[in-house]
Amino acid sequence: MNRILRRAMQDSDHYVIEMEYSDAKGNRTHRFVSPIRFMGSYRFLGLCLCREQPRQFQLSRCKNIRLVPACEVLMPAPLREVEPELSPA
Secondary structure, eight states, rough: OHHHHHHHHHTTTTTTEEEEEOOOTTTTTEEEEEEEESSSSSEEEEEETTTEEEEEGGGEEEEEEEEEEGGHHHHHHOEOOOOOOOOOO
16 A cells, blocks of 8 residues: 555656545545655545545555556546445344
8 A cells, every 4th residue: 555655656747546535434435636745654645636635544544545547537536425334244
């Protein structure tokens, strides 16, 4: 995960990340983010391309991170809710 974030930070003109993020209340969203810098070992600052604002993201709440060519993402990118995971019965 850190390697993907570093790549997007180093080449921000060409790459952003796509990820699922869980907020403090457990709400999950699908987002596009342009990472700016790490803020300690457990979070990073990034420009949320959905909200068009800088946000802090905790690494432990990020899932399914992938590198995406920046030219494929237009602002504002859609912010989509992610279906809750079902618990095994």
